[in-house]
Amino acid sequence: xxxxxxxxAEGLTRRFGALTAVNRVTLAIPHGQIYGFLGPNGSGxxxxxxxxCGLLKPSAGxxxxxxxxxxxxxxxxxxxxxxxxxxxSLYEDLSVEENLRFMARIxxxxxxxxxxxxxTTLRHYRLESLARRRVVNLSGGEKQRxxxxxxxxxxxxxxxxxxxxxxVDPQSRRDFWDNLFTLTATGTTILVxxxxxxxxxxxxxxxxxxxGRLVAEGPPRALMRDIAAVVLEIETPDPHxxxxxxxxxxxxxxxxxxxxxxxALVARDAVQPLEAVRRRLAAAGxxxxxxxxxxxxxxxxxxxxxxxxxxxxxxxx
Amino acid sequence: xxERLGRLAAIAVKEVRxxxxxRLSLGMIxxxxxxxxxxxxxxxNLDVRHLPxxxxxxxxxxxxxxLIADAQASQVVNIRxxxxxxxxxxxxxxxxxxxxxxxxxxxxxRRVENARRPAAQLLVDGSDPTILGxxxxxxxxxxPSRYRPAFAAAPLFAVHDDYNPEHRSAVDIVPALIGVIxxxxxxxxxxxxxxxxxxxGNLELLITTPVSTLELMSGKILPYIVIGLVQVTLVLLVGVxxxxxxxxxxxxxxYLASLLFIAAGLSLGLFVSTLAxxxxxxxxxxxxxxxxxxxxxxxMFPFDGMPRFARWLGELLPLTHxxxxxxxxxxxxxxxxxxxxxIYALLAFFAVFMALAVLNFHKRLD
Numbered sequence: 025x026x027x028x029x030x031x032x033a034e035g036l037t038r039r040f041g042a043l044t045a046v047n048r049v050t051l052a053i054p055h056g057q058i059y060g061f062l063g064p065n066g067s068g069x070x071x072x073x074x075x076x077c078g079l080l081k082p083s084a085g086x087x088x089x090x091x092x093x094x095x096x097x098x099x100x101x102x103x104x105x106x107x108x109x110x111x112x113s114l115y116e117d118l119s120v121e122e123n124l125r126f127m128a129r130i131x132x133x134x135x136x137x138x139x140x141x142x143x144t145t146l147r148h149y150r151l152e153s154l155a156r157r158r159v160v161n162l163s164g165g166e167k168q169r170x171x172x173x174x175x176x177x178x179x180x181x182x183x184x185x186x187x188x189x190x191x192v193d194p195q196s197r198r199d200f201w202d203n204l205f206t207l208t209a210t211g212t213t214i215l216v217x218x219x220x221x222x223x224x225x226x227x228x229x230x231x232x233x234x235x236g237r238l239v240a241e242g243p244p245r246a247l248m249r250d251i252a253a254v255v256l257e258i259e260t261p262d263p264h265x266x267x268x269x270x271x272x273x274x275x276x277x278x279x280x281x282x283x284x285x286x287x288a289l290v291a292r293d294a295v296q297p298l299e300a301v302r303r304r305l306a307a308a309g310x311x312x313x314x315x316x317x318x319x320x321x322x323x324x325x326x327x328x329x330x331x332x333x334x335x336x337x338x339x340x341x
Numbered sequence: 342x343x344e345r346l347g348r349l350a351a352i353a354v355k356e357v358r359x360x361x362x363x364r365l366s367l368g369m370i371x372x373x374x375x376x377x378x379x380x381x382x383x384x385x386n387l388d389v390r391h392l393p394x395x396x397x398x399x400x401x402x403x404x405x406x407x408l409i410a411d412a413q414a415s416q417v418v419n420i421r422x423x424x425x426x427x428x429x430x431x432x433x434x435x436x437x438x439x440x441x442x443x444x445x446x447x448x449x450x451r452r453v454e455n456a457r458r459p460a461a462q463l464l465v466d467g468s469d470p471t472i473l474g475x476x477x478x479x480x481x482x483x484x485p486s487r488y489r490p491a492f493a494a495a496p497l498f499a500v501h502d503d504y505n506p507e508h509r510s511a512v513d514i515v516p517a518l519i520g521v522i523x524x525x526x527x528x529x530x531x532x533x534x535x536x537x538x539x540x541x542g543n544l545e546l547l548i549t550t551p552v553s554t555l556e557l558m559s560g561k562i563l564p565y566i567v568i569g570l571v572q573v574t575l576v577l578l579v580g581v582x583x584x585x586x587x588x589x590x591x592x593x594x595x596y597l598a599s600l601l602f603i604a605a606g607l608s609l610g611l612f613v614s615t616l617a618x619x620x621x622x623x624x625x626x627x628x629x630x631x632x633x634x635x636x637x638x639x640x641m642f643p644f645d646g647m648p649r650f651a652r653w654l655g656e657l658l659p660l661t662h663x664x665x666x667x668x669x670x671x672x673x674x675x676x677x678x679x680x681x682x683x684i685y686a687l688l689a690f691f692a693v694f695m696a697l698a699v700l701n702f703h704k705r706l707d
Binding site for chain 2: 078081102111114116118131
């Protein structure tokens with residue numbers, strides 16, 4: 025397998041009984057970048073991450089992580105990866121410092137370097153004042169900083185972050201992403217799953233997962249540029265009725281209302297989508313201003329996961 | 342090697358820290374042994390005394406009155422009521438007011454002369470087998486000596502017990518109780534210890550770290566070995582002070598035997614923890630292993646009196662071997678070297694279940 029990539033996966037598949045949670049996913053994740061998994065709950069993000077770090081055995085497919093075949097050589101990987109679980113998984117009845125000290129010993133940091141490394145980490149993640157506080161009393165954002173601190177204590181070249189920001193406020197999310205960029209600046213490869221569009225947009229590359237399948241892959245800008253749909257913005261005094269009308273048209277992929285505006289995706293192969301929409305609304309006597317606009321990631325997501333589901337990234341179990 | 346020990350120590354230190362902050366668990370470490378030794382030591386008293394009794398003395402002669410006085414003096418029965426008919430006695434028995442009824446017929450004095458007929462009757466509440474057995478002992482009560490016919494034969498056997506001459510059950514029960522208590526707490530604590538990490542999600546993180554299964558398991562049980570020895574000491578102190586259990590063998594031997602048994606219990610607990618998905622299941626499985634241990638180990642019932650199949654099952658239980666070892670050391674002053682078979686059995690049990698636990702635990706989620 026190719027050493028140019030931090031992670032390679034071929035035809036990765038995982039079945040749980042009758043359910044295929046991950047279905048023939050092929051990935052090539054380059055070194056030193058933030059690679060995002062975008063998808064709703066149940067799309068197979070966590071299962072994929074768990075297979076990549078050797079926690080779950082694939083039903084089919086080949087995985088190579090940092091040159092090690094997984095799960096066969098998973099133990100050799102242990103010192104080289106950091107993992108942040110979706111659910112907080114450090115010890116709530118221990119203090120911040122005790123948790124970090126525990127992880128430092130588990131990763132066999134040399135005794136001489138341990139205290140120094142601990143101090144730097146506490147400072148870098150703004151945990152100094154919380155060092156003696158029991159984790160159970162921390163806020164969501166503080167816990168998340170601690171979890172990242174613990175996952176990076178041993179300077180792993182590869183980080184797996186499974187929905188790290190699902191339980192924190194927007195400010196903490198921004199700080200968290202600043203930390204991630206600092207880590208990539210020193211060469212760390214980061215694989216992060218999310219269902220937030222704004223976070224996905226910040227990744228170097230992105231894989232969009234839907235019901236276990238990889239439906240789109242590439243840098244976010246390229247994905248938005250190459251979207252297989254035309255995005256229209258419609259301004260109208262009667263957005264509700266206009267929306268109803270357009271949704272009934274087979275050539276309209278999805279319609280979302282944003283305040284007084286409508287955001288519509290129309291298949292690229294539909295003949296002159298702009299004209300078609302204008303005509304349809306005029307025929308119904310609805311006054312409207314229709315313009316083509318640039319796609320955002322949500323549009324990419326909706327287009328990639330097949331139209332007519334209309335619920336964007338919002339969960340579907 | 343240094344790294345391995347470092348990780349093992351990290352797990353053990355973390356475990357102790359968590360334990361020291363968990364008041365309920367801490368309380369259980371001291372509370373379970375104390376409660377059990379007091380309950381078993383006092384309440385489960387197999388030498389039943391002072392059974393409530395009633396008398397229907399239809400003869401009312403000097404001889405009959407003396408017999409009743411003797412029965413009372415034996416302390417086995419405590420005569421509470423006197424009634425005028427055998428029917429009244431039976432009613433008291435049925436209502437549970439008395440456990441034993443003594444019926445002395447009007448022709449008692451004449452019956453005594455006739456050696457072939459029993460002179461009086463004992464009515465017994467046979468619904469409680471222990472009482473039945475004890476009351477049957479009353480039938481050995483002899484007549485007041487001056488009326489005893491000269492030709493009456495002396496009993497064929499006299500029971501002689503060097504180790505527990507006063508027949509106090511506490512002496513038999515307390516040493517074995519060390520085993521019963523350890524059997525419960527050791528299995529339960531370890532069974533819960535790993536399942537708790539699984540339930541709280543800690544395990545998902547731990548298994549992505551370099552810590553190996555053996556390091557994890559050993560680090561987990563290390564603190565409980567110390568706790569087990571603390572419990573042994575506690576039960577021993579209470580047993581000696583409160584129940585005057587003699588300690589005839591060597592203390593070192595006793596602790597070594599306990600150490601072996603603790604190891605066996607912990608390995609079983611670890612195995613349980615690899616099977617159970619929730620703490621509730623772990624507790625259920627522990628209770629499931631606890632009951633047969635109590636019933637088949639010779640702790641409650643004499644081991645040699647059990648059917649062959651039950652004895653065969655009993656031999657598989659570590660408690661059986663520990664009960665033998667501890668009774669041997671504490672009561673008979675035996676040393677471990679006198680009982681190698683039970684030591685090997687405990688070692689084998691530990692090895693088998695530790696191996697099963699390590700093999701059955703995967704550093705994966707599936």
